[in-house]
Amino acid sequence: MQFFEKTAAEQEKFQQHIQKLEQVVDQISFLSKEDTSAIRQLKESFQHKIHDFYREDRKLNIGIIGQVKAGKSSFLNTMIFNGQDVLPRASTPKTATLTKIEYADENSIEIVYYSPEEWQQIEERAKVQSELEEYRVARDILQLAQSHYIDVETYLNKGKETVTFSTETDLMRELNEYVGENGKLTALVKYVTLKINNPHIKEISIVDTPGLNDPIASRTDKTKQFMEVCDVVFFLSRASNFLDQTDMDLLTSQLPQKGVKRLVLIASRYDEGLQDTIYDFDSLEEADADTKKSLRRVAMKNINSYIEMMEKRNASQTLLNVLKECATPIFVSSMAHNMSLKTESNYSKDEQIVYNNLNEHDDLDEEMLQYIGNIAEVQQVFHEVIEQKEQTLLEKAKAFLPLAQQQLATEISNIATLQKRRLTMLIENDQESLEKQKNAIKTQIQQIQAATTSIFTDLFAKLEACKTEGTMSLRQASKDYASLNERTGVETETRSYTVSTSKWYKPWTWGSSSTEYYTVETRYYYLDVSDALENLRNFGHDAVSTVEQAFLDAVDFHQLKRRLLTTVVENFDTSSEYYEPAYFKLLTEKTIQAIEIPVVKIDISGYLTKMANSFSGEVRDASSKTEMRNKLASYISDLFDEISNQFVQEMKSFKEKMAIIDTTFTEQLLKTITDEYETVLAQFKDKEQEIHRLREGLNVLESLM
Incomplete structure (x- = not known):
């Protein structure tokens, strides 16, 4: 195809970049697989994109x-x-x-x-x-x-x-x-x-x-x-x-x-x-x-x-x-x-x-x-x-190439930053001081946990308030939809009367007559079954919307994210080697993404069927009107109980999930940081050799940047 012929010349440059990626992976093979995995993935990703792009x-x-x-x-x-x-x-x-x-x-x-x-x-x-x-x-x-x-x-x-x-x-x-x-x-x-x-x-x-x-x-x-x-x-x-x-x-x-x-x-x-x-x-x-x-x-x-x-x-x-x-x-x-x-x-x-x-x-x-x-x-x-x-x-x-080169430079820089941090810790500290730092980090994390718990406590209080407000809205809606307004109808009846057509001066017409017609309009009042069905549908729709809105009102995602980030900044030693704003932002965003607003479903088809089978068209007589109103009120009441119970259960489940997120947020912070300390502490077994290895590694990384 002509289009691919136009860009085929680029393939040589792409191949050169793949070779460079292979060289980089080979030159940093002294590092652990965890440290180099990102660059290995860059190579796989780039090859995948090139293979896909140049398919005929x-x-x-x-x-x-x-x-x-x-x-x-x-x-x-x-x-x-x-x-x-x-x-x-x-x-x-x-x-x-x-x-x-x-x-x-x-x-x-x-x-x-x-x-x-x-x-x-x-x-x-x-x-x-x-x-x-x-x-x-x-x-x-x-x-x-x-x-x-x-x-x-x-x-x-x-x-x-x-x-x-x-x-x-x-x-x-x-x-x-x-x-x-x-x-x-x-x-x-x-x-x-x-x-x-x-x-x-x-x-x-x-x-x-x-x-x-x-x-x-x-x-x-x-x-x-x-x-x-x-x-x-x-x-x-x-x-x-x-x-x-x-x-x-x-x-x-x-x-x-x-x-x-x-x-x-x-x-x-x-x-x-x-x-x-x-x-x-x-x-x-x-x-x-x-x-x-x-x-x-x-x-x-x-x-x-x-x-x-x-x-x-x-x-x-x-x-x-x-x-x-x-x-x-x-x-x-x-x-x-x-x-x-x-x-x-x-x-x-x-x-x-x-x-x-x-x-x-x-x-x-x-x-x-x-x-x-x-x-x-x-x-x-x-x-x-x-x-x-x-x-x-x-x-x-x-x-392709500019983006790939930029990604490679970023990953090499990230690896070099990590190695510099480990080298500094080895040179400037001993095992005892690092243990103290690790314990100090745990203390800071505990302070963060106390503060984040306060945030989620506020969220729980707001959820309860929204639950109360939502239930009140549901109750009011149930009253509104349980009532039916009468409609006015008009019936037209044709009536007649007899009129004499005889004339005294025309004897042959004596005794004759004709029929005259006229219409009479009579107003009547009725209930329409379609109104009752619409009330049931609208209550079901509005009830679900009310519940979902209650959760949305309680969980302000933007504010929750901002408060969590602010808490980390205020309670963590920002001068620490391990304070990384980008990492904390990512972790916070993942925490927010884990929050899923519950979906409430309610099936009103059974109520609609029962109402439609009980009544049809215009309901005029007083006893049928009363029966229809009573049935609508009963169905709305049952729907209210059903959706309210779901609301309570979903709220309970949602709060339990929030409690788990509250706990895991600080647990992930602690694990990531302490794992890094453990890596450096393990290097003290052969400190001088590790320092030498890290310095040589940094020289290699800087030559690649």
Whole structure:
């Protein structure tokens, strides 16, 4: 292909860099594997990227990135499969499987299973009675496998297999078995490649990722491998919780540094953002304008803050340009777009709720649904990136070497800093003084633990306050939705009377008559069963939203991160050799990422069915009205009890997880620092020889810098 011929001359330079990496690894072989692992990984990563880039069938790699529940699968179903639910939604990390989509003449699914070694690791983690995400998800995976009575060993030994299909309906059925939430083999699948005969994706390879914070290590590794060769990223952030701390960590920690050439920010599930604000305005159009203005302000603030930080670190202009490009989000609602292609009678339950909420001012029509969906704008961007494939890849080729050289220089500098620290400690201290320092560190860590415990104590108090406030809101909502307003109807009755038509001067008309007609309107009052059903739906929706909002109000991620960092700075000896701001920031960010807002689900279908079976249409007589009101109040009361109990249980579980995070935060600090002290203390067994070795090593490292 002509494009690859143009860049083939670069291969010699790339090979020279690989040789340099090999030389560096060889020259620092006197160091431990732990100290040199980062540089060894650089070589593997660089070789992987070059091998991928110079394949003759190299496509444009497009990543769909975002948290679980950001709407990635729905987004792709709308973009590629005309709104059909081909790609199952991942409701939890354990079902969030990496799915790659590419063109092929024959439709098929290639499934890659966990290896026996990876499954053994999952089994070992499942034995750990901890509520940390990686252990909890391991238990969930085993439980899912056991629930389907799978012969695990058979599939693990397969490694991978390919299943063909003829229609998209067959695809939906087959794919759900491997990656669906309750799929028979979902628990055993690491990732899948979906090959479909769709000419629109001939030039591209699309990956629906589970996210870089996936607790399954092997799936995270696979995602990171893909990110190494990703060219364009569509980053989805849920409009109702736009660019929260986890989103910003995901957006800024991995994507641009990996060589992504274009980053498109999507405010996904935009209909939810509108539903949050529509009651504050007199029209849907006004709510739309204000919501977009607010979300654009959030994007501009968060992205610009990150750009300023990267400028201070002398980041490349290429990286800054990629970031600036995503400061203006595209607003997308896959649901609204799909609704615009249907009649209201064909809406699903979820779509009907969205329609009712967005149609608060009776101004929602097909045109407005298409406008809210805004799929055309994203499709245009898709077409643009495909048309610009050659230029994008050419720019990426030019950036390979500078980026790789910068990464190598950074890692060598990090290793040299570590060696200098160890040399200084050996020269300036004896074993006794180092033991004292190690004990002093433990004291400082204990002080930090006391302070962080105070932070989490405040969080627990806030959670209790939000629980009380949330319960009060639920109780008030239950009262509001338990009442029904009567509607007024009008019945028109036609009546008649007889009129004489005889005339005295016309004898032949004597005794004749005619009938005259007139109408009488009678007002009556009734209850509409559709109002009762809507009250049940709206209470269920509002109750879940109230619970989730209670958690969000209690856990201010930005403030929690800032307080934890401030606590470390105030309680740790910042003049110490072991005070590393970047490390403490990373550890704090990982702590925040481990916090997952509980998801509360409630099934109201049973209540809706019972109400619909008991009444229909207009209810007029007094006894039926009373019965209908009583049943609605009873159902709302039962729903209130159900959601309140879930609320209490989720709050209890959430607090337990926070208590674990409170403990492990300082434990990780202590372990990392004391491990380093133990390394240096071990070197005292042959102090002079170790000093000599470290000095020689530093000379080698400085010659490489």
